[in-house]
Amino acid sequence: MKKVTAEVTSVFWITLAITLAMSIWGSVAPGLFEKYSGVLMNFISVHFGWYYLLAVTFFVLFCIYLIFSRFGKIRLGKPNDRPEFSYASWFAMLFSAGMGIGLVFYGVASPVSHYIKTPPTAEPGSVEALEDALRITFFHYGVHAWAIYATIALILAYFTFRHGKPALVSATLAPLFGHHMKKGWGKAVDVIAVFATLIGVATTLGFGATQINGGLTYLFGVASGFWVQLLIIVIVTILFMLSTYSGLGKGIKYLSNTNMGVAGILFLGTLILGPTLYILNSFTNTVGTYVMSLPIEALRIAPNSESERQWVMDWTVFFWAWWIAWSPFVGIFIARISRGRTIREFLSGVLFVPTIVCFLWFATFGMSGIDIQNSGADLAGLPDEQVLFGMFDQLPMGIILSILGILLISTFFITSADSATFVLGMQTTNGSLSPSTMVKFTWGIAQSAIAAVLLYTGGLQALQNVLISAAFPFSIIMLLMCISFYKALSKDKVGGK
Numbered sequence: 001m002k003k004v005t006a007e008v009t010s011v012f013w014i015t016l017a018i019t020l021a022m023s024i025w026g027s028v029a030p031g032l033f034e035k036y037s038g039v040l041m042n043f044i045s046v047h048f049g050w051y052y053l054l055a056v057t058f059f060v061l062f063c064i065y066l067i068f069s070r071f072g073k074i075r076l077g078k079p080n081d082r083p084e085f086s087y088a089s090w091f092a093m094l095f096s097a098g099m100g101i102g103l104v105f106y107g108v109a110s111p112v113s114h115y116i117k118t119p120p121t122a123e124p125g126s127v128e129a130l131e132d133a134l135r136i137t138f139f140h141y142g143v144h145a146w147a148i149y150a151t152i153a154l155i156l157a158y159f160t161f162r163h164g165k166p167a168l169v170s171a172t173l174a175p176l177f178g179h180h181m182k183k184g185w186g187k188a189v190d191v192i193a194v195f196a197t198l199i200g201v202a203t204t205l206g207f208g209a210t211q212i213n214g215g216l217t218y219l220f221g222v223a224s225g226f227w228v229q230l231l232i233i234v235i236v237t238i239l240f241m242l243s244t245y246s247g248l249g250k251g252i253k254y255l256s257n258t259n260m261g262v263a264g265i266l267f268l269g270t271l272i273l274g275p276t277l278y279i280l281n282s283f284t285n286t287v288g289t290y291v292m293s294l295p296i297e298a299l300r301i302a303p304n305s306e307s308e309r310q311w312v313m314d315w316t317v318f319f320w321a322w323w324i325a326w327s328p329f330v331g332i333f334i335a336r337i338s339r340g341r342t343i344r345e346f347l348s349g350v351l352f353v354p355t356i357v358c359f360l361w362f363a364t365f366g367m368s369g370i371d372i373q374n375s376g377a378d379l380a381g382l383p384d385e386q387v388l389f390g391m392f393d394q395l396p397m398g399i400i401l402s403i404l405g406i407l408l409i410s411t412f413f414i415t416s417a418d419s420a421t422f423v424l425g426m427q428t429t430n431g432s433l434s435p436s437t438m439v440k441f442t443w444g445i446a447q448s449a450i451a452a453v454l455l456y457t458g459g460l461q462a463l464q465n466v467l468i469s470a471a472f473p474f475s476i477i478m479l480l481m482c483i484s485f486y487k488a489l490s491k492d493k494v495g496g497k
Contacts, residue, residue, distance in 0.1 A: 007429060007430070008428055008429055008439060009187075009190075009428060009429065009430050010187055011187055011190045011191055011194060011427065011428045012428035012429070012439065014187070014191050015191050015194045015195055015198070015428065016442065016446065018191075018195060019195075019198060019446045019449075019450060020446075022450065022453070023446075023449050023450060023453050026453035026454070026456065026457045027453060027456065030456055030457040031457075033453075033457045033462075034457045034462055034465075037457075037462060037465040037466050037469065038465050040465070040469045041465035041466075041468045041469050044468055044469060044472050045313040045317055045468060046313075048472065049301060049309070049312060049313050049317050050301050051475075052316075052317045052320045052321065052475070053298065053299055053300075053301060053312075053316070053317075053320070054299070055320075055475050055478070055479060056144050056147070056148060056298075056320045056323075056324075057144070057298045057299060058479070058482075059144075059147040059148055059150075059151045059478070059482075060143055060144055060147040060298070062147075062151060062482055063147045063150050063151060063154075063347050063351055064351075066154075066343055066344075066347055067343075067344050067347050067348060067351075071343055071489050071492075072342060072343050072344030072347075073342055073343070073344065074158075074162075074342065074343050074489070074492055075162070075340060075341070075342050075343075076154070076157040076158055076161050076162060076335075076338055076339055076340065076341055076342070076343065076346060077161040077162055077339045077340045078161075078162070081161070081339060081340040082340045083338070083339070083340040083341050084337070084339060084340060085337060087349075090337060090338070090349065091349065091353050091354075092260065093333075093337050094334065094337075094349065094350060094353060094354050101204050101205075101207050101208040101211070101409060101412045101413060101416065102204060102207065102322070103141070103358065103361055103362075104211065104388065104405065104408060104409050104412065105207045105208070105211050105384070105385070105388075105409075106137070106384075107361060107362060107365035107366065107388060108365045108366060108368070108369035108379070108387045108388045108391050109369075109384040109385075109387040109388070110133075110136075110137045110140070110362070110366065111133045111134050111137050111362065111365075111366030111367070111369060111370055112133070112366070112369045112370060112373055112379050112380050112387060113380065113384070114129065114132060114133035114136050114137065115129050115130050115132075115133040115370055115373070115380075116129075116373060116380035117380055118311065118314075118315070119132055119133070120132065120136060120308060120311045120312075120315075121308060130370065131289070133366065133370065134282055134286045134362065134363060134366050134367065135286050135289050135290050135293065136297075136315075137362045137366055138286055138287070138290045138358075138359055138362065139290060139293075139294070139297050139298075139316075140315065140316065140319040141319075141355075141358040141359075141362060142290065142294075142355050142358070142359070143294075143351055143352070143355050144298065144320070144323075145319070145323045145355075145358075146350060146351050146352075146354055146355055147351060148320070148323040148324055148327050148478075149323065149326075149327055149330045149331055149334060149350065150334075150346075150347055150350040150351055151327075151331075151478060151481075151482065152169075152327045152328060152331035152478060152481065153330070153331035153332070153333075153334035153335045153338065153346075153350065154335075154343065154346060154347065154350075154485075155172050155481050155482070155484075155485045156169075156172060156331055156332060156335040157334075157335035157338050157339065157346070158343075158485065158488070158489075159171055159172045159485075159488070160335060160431075161335075161339045161340075162492075163488070165431075166430055166431030167332060167335070167426060167427075167431040167433075168186075168190055168427060168430070168431045169189055169190055169193040169328060169427075169477065169481070170185075170186035170187070170189040170190045170193075171186075171431070172481050172484055172485065173186075173189060173477075173480055173481060173484045174484070175484045175485075175487045175488040176480060176483060176484035176487060177484075189477055190427060190428075192473050192474055192477060193328045193427060193474060193477065194328075194424060194427050194428060195470060196324070196325045196328065196470045196471055196473070196474040197325065197326070197328045197329045197420065197423065197424060197427070198420075198424065198443070198446065198447055198450060199325055199450065199466055199467055199470035199471075200322065200324075200325030200326040200327075200329065200467065200470070200471070201326070201329060201416060201417065201420040201447050202447045202448075202450035202451040202454065203322065203325070203451070203454070203466070203467045204326070204416055205233065205236075205413060205416070205417060205447060205448065205451040206229075206451040206454050206455050207385075208236075208409050208410075208412065208413040208416075209229040209230075209232045209233050209236075209413075209451065209455065210229055210385045210455070211385040211388070211409050212232050212406055212409050212410060212413075213225075213228050213229050213232060213385065214383060214384075214385030214386040214389065215385075215386070215388070215389045215402060215405060215406045215409070216228075216406070217386065218382075218386045218389040218390065218393070218402075219389060219399070219402055219403075219406075224383075226455055226456055229452075229455050230452050230455070230456075233448050233451055233452050234448075236410065236413045236414060236417070236448075237417070237444065237445070237448040239414050240413070240414040240415075240417040240418045240421075240444060241441060241444055243414055243415075243418045258411050259408065259411050259412060259415060262404055262407055262408045262411065263408055265404060266401065266404055266405060266408060267360075267361060267364060269397070269401055269404075270364050270365055270368055270395070270401070271364045273395045273396050273397065273401075274364065274367070274368035274371065274395060275367065275368060275371045278367055278371055279363050279364050279367045279368065280363075282363055282367045283359065283360065283363035283364075283367075286359075286363065287359065290359075300312060300316075317468065318467070318468060320471075321467050321468040321470075321471035321472070321475075322467055322471070324471040324474055324475050324478065325467055325470055325471040325474065327474075327478070328423065328427070328474070329419070329420050329423045329424075332423050332426065332427075333419060333423070334350060338350075365388070365391070368391060368395070369387065369391045372391055372394045372395075375394075377390065377393075377394050379391060388405055389402050389405065392405060417444060417447060417448070418444075420443070420447060421440040421441070421443045421444040421447070422435065422440060424440075424443035424447075425439040425440045425443060428443075454466060
């Protein structure tokens with residue numbers, strides 16, 4: 001692979017200027033910021049909700065086609081390259097890449113909400129709503145989500161390791177647009193990719209700060225509000241800066257191992273202390289209904305029902321936008337750990353193994369929450385950021401589980417921000433695998449500032465507004481990447497193992 005310079009490019013300065021302008025606007029005129037971000041989000045949701053559904057379904061079908069096509073034998077690297085990591089290590093890292101604050105935030109809140117407050121079609125609290133609750137959650141975290149990650153990771157890995165291109169989104173479009181990708185159009189593509197990543201990570205950090213605040217409020221009566229959340233963001237920013245300074249080989253490695261350990265303890269503790277048989281039965285039943293309903297659910301836009309269509313916008317379109325905004329960040333990470341695997345092997349692993357792990361997670365936490373809700377505790381009446389802790393409160397050793405929950409959210413916060421600073425640094429230094437500490441620090445402060453501004457201007461709703469808006473242009477780039485990739489793939493020699 002060609003050596004690339006670690007000097008900052010114009011992409012760094014352009015994206016940083018946009019970020020600063022957005023931060024200043026949100027700080028000086030939060031009302032106007034919330035208003036116009038809401039208007040833009042509503043316009044995209046109303047007029048292009050159908051587009052999000054079709055685009056993400058296309059990514060699923062594209063991945064499945066490649067698994068069974070003649071291209072499946074092509075390696076992500078040179079013909080003699082072999083995987084660096086064992087299957088066990090690779091699967092663990094795939095899980096780590098997708099297992100973040102979102103799963104902890106929505107692990108209980110989504111199924112309980114779909115059952116009691118926000119069922120797509122059924123009467124709230126009905127048996128039909130109960131059966132739909134886990135299925136809908138599986139849908140939002142299933143193969144559609146992982147197809148988004150797999151698509152961009154596959155394309156980046158192919159061009160980087162097989163063709164020696166820099167790990168830039170613009171480089172993957174060269175077969176389609178040629179030398180234009182080395183000029184202004186290429187810079188524009190990379191700016192959009194960096195900005196989408198920045199917003200996706202900032203949104204996740206915002207959710208993390210509100211949930212840490214929610215846990216402290218539920219457990220210790222700490223005030224809930226922007227200033228407490230800002231303090232949390234500042235503290236965690238300092239911590240992930242220290243982790244960034246220590247390097248990927250130290251800080252991020254140890255924190256990632258801590259994540260896996262704490263997540264495993266929380267999962268097993270909830271499975272054992274919760275309604276174990278009910279969880280396992282619900283998991284098995286819901287996998288079946290998920291598979292059966294997948295084609296209908298994937299394209300459901302409800303043109304004849306305003307309330308149902310709004311539900312699709314608030315939930316499905318929001319999640320698809322979130323995954324798309326996160327895809328450059330997660331995709332680059334997955335690409336880096338997948339050199340040497342065949343396309344068939346890569347896609348089979350990325351699509352299905354993390355999906356099953358997510359299903360187990362949501363079945364365990366979601367059905368435990370629903371069982372507690374049906375037993376008389378009003379989890380649905382709590383703010384989303386407190387639902388997890390409300391559930392733990394009803395289980396044996398709940399205080400220990402709650403403390404572990406806050407610890408897990410905090411370490412996910414740190415590792416997500418730390419990894420994102422590396423990816424953002426890489427994308428703004430011409431694909432360098434060693435961006436300078438100063439560049440990473442700059443992006444670390446920027447993503448925390450955006451998270452704080454979004455919380456200040458409108459809380460979780462502002463996070464949702466900006467996320468859907470930022471993901472829209474990048475989704476178009478992803479579709480172009482697929483066309484470019486297929487064009488390059490068609491000229492590749494399918495052979496050597």
